[in-house]
Amino acid sequence: MRVQEGKIAITFACVLLGIMLVTQYKAAQSVLPVTSQRADELISKVRDLEADNKSLKKQISELGGDKDTQLQELRYDAGVLPVEGPGIIVTLDDSTQPKMQGTNPNLYIIHDEDLLRIVNELRAAGAEALSINGQRLIGTSEIRCVGPNININGKILSPPFEIKAIGDMHSLSGALNLRGGVKESLKYWGIELQIRKLEMIVVPAYEGAFRHEYARISKKEADNS
Amino acid sequence: MIYPIIGMAMGICIGIIMPDLSVSPDMAKLLATALLACLDSVFGGIRATLNKNFNNRMFLVGFFSNAFMAAIFVFVGLRLGIDLYFVVLITFGMRIFQNMARIRRKLLVYKPEK
Numbered sequence: 001m002r003v004q005e006g007k008i009a010i011t012f013a014c015v016l017l018g019i020m021l022v023t024q025y026k027a028a029q030s031v032l033p034v035t036s037q038r039a040d041e042l043i044s045k046v047r048d049l050e051a052d053n054k055s056l057k058k059q060i061s062e063l064g065g066d067k068d069t070q071l072q073e074l075r076y077d078a079g080v081l082p083v084e085g086p087g088i089i090v091t092l093d094d095s096t097q098p099k100m101q102g103t104n105p106n107l108y109i110i111h112d113e114d115l116l117r118i119v120n121e122l123r124a125a126g127a128e129a130l131s132i133n134g135q136r137l138i139g140t141s142e143i144r145c146v147g148p149n150i151n152i153n154g155k156i157l158s159p160p161f162e163i164k165a166i167g168d169m170h171s172l173s174g175a176l177n178l179r180g181g182v183k184e185s186l187k188y189w190g191i192e193l194q195i196r197k198l199e200m201i202v203v204p205a206y207e208g209a210f211r212h213e214y215a216r217i218s219k220k221e222a223d224n225s
Numbered sequence: 226m227i228y229p230i231i232g233m234a235m236g237i238c239i240g241i242i243m244p245d246l247s248v249s250p251d252m253a254k255l256l257a258t259a260l261l262a263c264l265d266s267v268f269g270g271i272r273a274t275l276n277k278n279f280n281n282r283m284f285l286v287g288f289f290s291n292a293f294m295a296a297i298f299v300f301v302g303l304r305l306g307i308d309l310y311f312v313v314l315i316t317f318g319m320r321i322f323q324n325m326a327r328i329r330r331k332l333l334v335y336k337p338e339k
Contacts (some may be wrong), residue, residue: 006279010270011232013288017267018236019243020260027253 047126079138079206083129085166087201088173090118090193093160097190108189110159112145117182118163118193119143125175127165129203133157136206153208169197229271251303255296258313262295263288265317268324275331291317 058073075081095108119130119137130137135152137143144151149158165172173195176183183193266288273279295313302309 006270006274006281006284007228009281009284010267010274011228013263013267013270013284014229014232015236015239016288017260017263018233018238019240020236020256020263021233022237022240022243024253024256024260027256 079129079136082202082205083166084200084202085128086169086199087127087164087166087197088169089196089198089201090122090163090165090176091160091196092118092163092186092191092193095190108191109148110150110161110191112143112150114182114186114191115143115150115161115163118176121175121178121182122163122165122167122172125167125171127167127172129164129166131164131203133162134204136204138206140211141206153206164201164203166201166203173197229267254303254310255299258295258299258310258317259292261314261317261321262291265320265324266291268321268328272324272327272331275328 058070072081076083092110092114094110097108115132119132122130132143132152135141135155135157137152141153142151146156149156150161151157175181176193176195178184183195186193266284269287270279270284273284295317298309298313302312
């Protein structure tokens with residue numbers, strides 16, 4: 001069988017093929033297996049189950065359990081109790097980096113968006129209690145720029161900011177350290193995040209007032225309009 | 226017939242000895258489909274030599290253009306959010322099997338004549 005024609009070309013192609021094969025093999029080995037993606041699904045499943053667990057516990061106490069525990073739990077959920085637990089403390093200050101010529105100096109200071117992003121990431125990573133410079137963040141807490149300072153719970157705060165978050169230390173710090181995430185994008189402007197993981201953090205209680213001016217308790221079912 | 230195998234073996238050795246080319250995870254899909262396209266053109270080339278149809282230029286151009294087109298398909302698919310990746314896989318997979326069938330037919334017909 002004569003295969004003179006194209007011997008060289010095919011051999012050359014096969015050499016390339018072999019190289020590509022090995023490169024692809026190495027690449028496939030180094031990429032994390034799909035189980036890490038499944039881990040995210042599992043994590044959210046666990047969270048859902050934990051939430052179900054908690055509401056079931058509430059139902060138990062409502063059906064004639066200890067009334068005091070129910071009150072305590074409600075106060076805990078409302079954020080009017082100081083809480084302690086493991087978590088992280090994030091410290092950040094305005095940039096001390098020399099400003100690049102011609103850029104807006106506003107870009108080098110901390111804005112409400114930065115704090116909001118950090119808080120959002122921490123919440124998404126499962127933070128159960130958050131405070132900034134001693135102000136506990138509850139559902140109605142605002143984080144708003146007021147001139148050079150930031151308004152939280154109606155109190156005016158200035159940098160450096162210390163954000164305390166109670167939750168799983170590794171998820172919380174991991175969420176901030178994501179590639180392309182908050183820490184990296186703030187670092188570009190010289191705003192450094194210091195993240196400390198601690199076994200015991202105390203997050204103070206919310207001490208502000210609750211406004212009931214517009215929202216009343218509704219007897220209607222929540223409809224999806 | 227030995228030559229493709231020798232070539233492949235050489236390629237694999239070079240690939241192992243070579244320092245690691247870092248391929249980012251996004252590139253991995255592109256490389257995999259380009260690989261499949263190259264495999265298909267090699268099988269096509271082998272079939273062509275058996276059919277005495279082999280055209281050197283056609284083979285080489287086809288080799289690189291197949292790989293390029295496969296990579297383009299996957300890339301566009303990623304950008305558009307459609308899994309064009311699978312289209313490439315199915316197409317080239319099917320062609321590999323077709324070529325292998327033709328090669329097998331040719332080889333088995335020739336053997337008794339020897």
